[in-house]
Amino acid sequence: MNPSLLTTRGWPVAAALSAALGLAACATDVPPPTAQIGASSQAVAAAERANALQYAPVELQSARDKLAAADAAMRADERTKARHLAEQAQVDAELATARSQRAVTQQAAVAVQKQAIPRTSPQSAMTPPPATPSLTAPSTTIAPPLSGGTVPMNNGTSWGSTYTYTPGTYPGAQP
Missing domain, CATH: 1.20.1270 (Substrate Binding Domain Of Dnak; Chain:A; Domain 2)
Structure with missing residues (x-):
């Protein structure tokens, strides 16, 4: 093939075809x-x-x-x-x-x-909250029955303890 023929006719056609595609x-x-x-x-x-x-x-x-x-x-x-x-x-x-x-x-x-x-009302908002309850109940004195027997008592640490006594065995008891 003649290289001059390709350059004169082929390039413009190839360029137009590639542009169209x-x-x-x-x-x-x-x-x-x-x-x-x-x-x-x-x-x-x-x-x-x-x-x-x-x-x-x-x-x-x-x-x-x-x-x-x-x-x-x-x-x-x-x-x-x-x-x-x-x-x-x-x-x-x-x-x-x-x-x-x-x-x-x-x-x-x-x-x-x-x-x-x-x-809450403004007045109740100013009152302090109630004190939290204590885990130990206050100690109370229970008078023993006169005839003897078992008395429930609280010694400050637990509830439900019992104390057995006999009349005349504690200080100040009358015979």
């Missing part, structure tokens, strides 16, 4: 992000059901705006831009849902706390 590959390289836009739309709807309009309005509005921009980019056949916007819209919607759920949970916890803790 490159453009065709770019056009079909990025699939339409319909699934991502659908997931973003569902995330926005879930945020709305979670009362995000009340508890996370900024995040919800951001998600709505980005979803609308993703739809517009899709209509303009800007698939990459549409995909990125749809992903951002989904993240914003999920953030709105999480913040809304957190606020609802905090309100429920406060309500439970209010029910669990009785309200």
Whole structure:
């Protein structure tokens, strides 16, 4: 083959062919992000059901705006831009849902706390709490029966001990 013939006719044809194939590959390289836009739309709807309009309005509005921009980019056949916007819209919607759920949970916890803790009046709040009971009972003196027998007693360490005595065996006893 003649090298000059290849350089004069082959290169321009090869360049045109490669450019056409490159453009065709770019056009079909990025699939339409319909699934991502659908997931973003569902995330926005879930945020709305979670009362995000009340508890996370900024995040919800951001998600709505980005979803609308993703739809517009899709209509303009800007698939990459549409995909990125749809992903951002989904993240914003999920953030709105999480913040809304957190606020609802905090309100429920406060309500439970209010029910669990009785309200005290200012006067009762100032009175000191009652003293904690002692583990040992106070020692008491029990007079023995006159005829003798067993008497339960408390010696300061335990209850339920018994003392057996006979009349006249303790100091000061009368015969």
